[in-house]
Amino acid sequence: MASTAPFAKMNGIGNEIIVADMRGRADRVTPAAALALNADAATKFDQIMAIHDAKTPGTAFFIDILNSDGTGAQACGNGMRCVVQALAAETGQKTFAFETVAGILNAEEHADGLISVDMGKPRFGWQDIPLAEEFRDTRMIELQIGPIDAPVLHSPSVVSMGNPHAIFWVDRDVWSYELDRFGPLLENHPIFPERANITIARVTSPETMVIRTWERGAGLTRACGTAACAAVVAAARTRRTGRSVSLVTPGGGSLHVEWRGDDHVILTGAAEWEFSGSFDPSTGVWARDTESAA
Numbered sequence: 001m002a003s004t005a006p007f008a009k010m011n012g013i014g015n016e017i018i019v020a021d022m023r024g025r026a027d028r029v030t031p032a033a034a035l036a037l038n039a040d041a042a043t044k045f046d047q048i049m050a051i052h053d054a055k056t057p058g059t060a061f062f063i064d065i066l067n068s069d070g071t072g073a074q075a076c077g078n079g080m081r082c083v084v085q086a087l088a089a090e091t092g093q094k095t096f097a098f099e100t101v102a103g104i105l106n107a108e109e110h111a112d113g114l115i116s117v118d119m120g121k122p123r124f125g126w127q128d129i130p131l132a133e134e135f136r137d138t139r140m141i142e143l144q145i146g147p148i149d150a151p152v153l154h155s156p157s158v159v160s161m162g163n164p165h166a167i168f169w170v171d172r173d174v175w176s177y178e179l180d181r182f183g184p185l186l187e188n189h190p191i192f193p194e195r196a197n198i199t200i201a202r203v204t205s206p207e208t209m210v211i212r213t214w215e216r217g218a219g220l221t222r223a224c225g226t227a228a229c230a231a232v233v234a235a236a237r238t239r240r241t242g243r244s245v246s247l248v249t250p251g252g253g254s255l256h257v258e259w260r261g262d263d264h265v266i267l268t269g270a271a272e273w274e275f276s277g278s279f280d281p282s283t284g285v286w287a288r289d290t291e292s293a294a
């Protein structure tokens, strides 16, 4: 078995992604390799999307997801679009069925280059998020941060898109909140036994929203696809928006989310290739492909 595997450094509207080609291999990308790659400015990333041989008939590949802190994640919407773009460029195929820890995901690259991923069905039960204690109504739970008599953020909606999300609703500019300070406190709050992705959401119309996310295991990112899905589902559940919403994300990109009548959540947006290389999945030692040198 070759000691190195191919990878592509990509981004999903600014969400920094490494797509690792682990097909035909029995090993996995290690947390140590993730930490080493993230420590190098050239390969610093938010998530690694590792493409493995399929485990389930009817799916093309199994996708293993690692955050930049080396922890695993069940879902990554922006990363899935990067995987689709890379595989479509390699094979000419435009539709794919993947398996992740969160389940089976179908995806399609459109003629205009945008990519849609069926992120599956949201889950709302307190044990599905999961939460450490029972909350019957997860449209708004008791959680706040800041002075007890004047909390800065409070009463979030919580949703699982396979990964846990808390959505705090705000009516001021999303950049006016110290998410770099509040994010880690909320991510690691004991109410979230598996930690959580923390999003500030400002609804600007029944079809538009601005969001900013502190990601579990990755920190502040320029976009978070599953957070966009969670925010739209939570906004529709609380009658703040309809079920088809366009979102502006911190990197200046935009995503579209549709919560379909069959309960599936469809995430649509762009993906971008940056450069390719090869790396050791156990150590993270890497080299850039000569022909892809910028």
Ligand SMILES: N[C@H](CCC[C@H](N)C(=O)O)C(=O)O
Residues within 6 Å of the ligand: 015, 046, 047, 067, 072, 073, 074, 075, 076, 077, 078, 079, 163, 164, 197, 215, 216, 217, 218, 223, 224, 225, 226, 227
């Ligand atoms: N940090 C997330 C995974 C990546 C989510 C985000 N990058 C996306 O596009 O969905 C978690 O640990 O649940």
